[in-house]
Amino acid sequence: MKTFLKLALMLAVGITLLNAKEIDKESGLIVDKGLQTVKTNCTVCHSAKFIILQKGDRETWKSMIRWMQKTQGLWEFTPEIEDEILTYLETNYPPGDIARRPNLKAKDLPN
Ligand code: HEC
DSSP states (O other): OOHHHHHHHHHHHHHHHHHOOOBOTTTOOBOOTTHHHHHHHHSSSSOTHHHHTOOOOHHHHHHHHHHHHHHSOOOOOOHHHHHHHHHHHHHHSOSSOTTSOOOOOGGGSOO
16 A cells, blocks of 8 residues: 555544544443533433433523423532533534534644
8 A cells, every 4th residue: 555545544543533432431421521520410310321312402401401400309500510511411412413523623633
């Protein structure tokens, strides 16, 4: 194989690995900032599968939380904790095609 092709292939594999999401073995949730907070607050009454199977933007997640707070005995969060949870959820379980890879981060793009 030509050197150029080898390099291109290595780059492609590298980018794929960078984007691969690590999964928390205990809960099955994606490892990201806020995971611990979500595990502490969101896997008490039901398994994390409820979250994994659900998708939504920030508003959708927020309304699910409000619904659980109103009807299912979910406690109130401080604005900081709620922000951390919502950011985690909208980032890792967004609406749309789950097969779609996440956007490249600015730091991973060529200058
Ligand atoms: C106090 C208990 C409790 C806690 C804590 C809790 N939930 Fe729930 N949640 C429920 C109940 C009860 C249901 C409904 C179960 C059913 O449909 O049988 C539910 C359902 C869900 C569903 C499915 C909604 C649907 O439309 O199918 C999702 C997603 C969800 N919860 C996410 C979360 C998230 C995210 C958190 C953390 C912010 C959380 N839950 C914390 C009680 C709780």
